[in-house]
Amino acid sequence: MNTPFKPPMTDGVSPSCVHLPSLTAQPAFATHCTTILDFLIQKFPQISSEVWINRILAQKVYQDSGELVNMHSAYVPNSKIYYYRELAHEEHIPFEAQILFQNDHLLVVDKPHFLPVTPTGRFVQQSLLVRLKQQLNCEDITPIHRLDRETAGVMLFSLQPQTRHFYQTLFQDRKVTKQYQAIAAFRDDLIFPVDYQSHMVKGQPFFTMQEIEGPANSFTRIELLDVTHDLGQSLARYQLYPLSGKQHQLRVHMAALGIPILNDPFYPTVQLKADNDYSAPLQLLAQRIGFIDPITQQPVEYASQQNLIL
Template sequence: MHIPFKPPMIDGVSPSCVFLPSLKNLHNTNGGQNYTTIVEFLIQQFPQISKQIWLDRIEAQKIYQESGNLVQLDSPYVPNSKIYYYRELPYEEPIPFEEQILFQNDHLLVVDKPHFLPVTPTGRFVKQSLLVRLKQRLNCEDITPIHRLDRETAGVMLFSLQPQTRHLYQTLFQDRKVSKQYQAIAPYREDLLFPLDYQSHMVKGQPFFTMQEIEGPANSFTRIELLETRQVLSQHLARYQLYPLSGKQHQLRVHMAALGIPILNDPFYPAVQLKADNDYSAPLQLLAQRIAFVDPLTRQAVDYSSLQTLIL
């Protein structure tokens, strides 16, 4: 059995992949220009990257053909093939919080994610993402998140370790066969009666990284329970148990803000308050506390809980 070549990870970061299209497709998309070498193709197809950067990558042996051979200055263009290259990553200030592994077998990885750590590489965060940290820590390139958590949210996060069984766990979320329980600290309102079921129609908002509620049939559902209340200085705060019955982005944060009890230290809701990436002074008081389901491989009921707590 032939195993396709792919260069290894470096510090948990996988190489980028580029497909070299057929000459016919090239003729249709670039005004008839053909390429004789891979370098010519890269320089023309990625004008935002300087020619010198590609030349430096070749000299540093950072570009591979799918045959496993290094790309040289005169390596011929091979239609319908792939090349792999390593990007230069800028320095990232370490995020000073560590994840904890709660469970691991051959197929599933359960992690307790800290506040402020993004799950996947995004924007300024590549090495300082939970996924890259785990790939480096476990030396496993097949790690893939099965669901999502916001960068601001802490708690239980599931990852697949095997491409062959990943869909079994993803289907659990798609079919809503996963029980998720969150805790939050937020203001207390005496006029709200708990437990409370809230629903709304959520869509992408402005700015683009937020969500908003509009008129329409409900597509997001949350059950909210009151656990305790406490007077903290001038604030009357409460600890809530939240059960998202659907999985919209920022759902819990939007629903709590809509009820007039926005989650403490939320930088997006009810209004966006941009903070520096390295401002760790006020973590969002939202914790993915527990996740439970029937494991599709073992057929056993499993229940994973965060080791973190929110202090009221």
């Protein structure tokens, strides 16, 4: 049995795959696409034709047969092509992650603020995943859960495709204990601990979340650790326990309580900053994570070496 072709990882970047649909399923391609280059230009209008031409000339686009795509390669319905994501210019992010634990199956990393976990938008080489693939020379590294670019702390990766689902299932079944720490405003009218819940959905802008009426699908326990009063401002350190895993859950819940996390650029209102503005990191830290390891069946706990200073 032949192994399906897939181009190798290059400089820590695994190839992206795109399917060429049948012409009956998407007849628009039948009119406008006779070559793979035609398809790529139409499929990705946000990427200039010059970029695709340069990638093809640089031999960075492959057919699933293993052949390189050239300027005249014919469009083949129901086939696949592979290409490497790259950016003309990418700002270096001057913060490094620390490896906390590694065995044959699991990699635990202490992620800094500002570093995205996976390649997305403006970041490819400057993502934690690509950096780790380069450092460990391992293409099979895959994140097991999410952590925002703005958030620092403990992040788990799978190293083995054969055992990845065991760890992913822990998160799906809520068998993972997660503890976060945050610094935010203090309200003396709130009685802690607070058990907060709401119904969260995608918001506007598209990269935010919002709360709407409906059955709760996000749950957080919030504990007050200590309070400081300085120059007329009251800030507090909180311990946060997300009992569900919605995107931006802790940030949304804290803002909804009137105590938004310090330096949050999205909640309660979006305040976009330059990518290279590192002056005010979000004061949210994924501090600790624990579970029964599905391979060893032993309880494990991993803790960040970072701290938030109140």
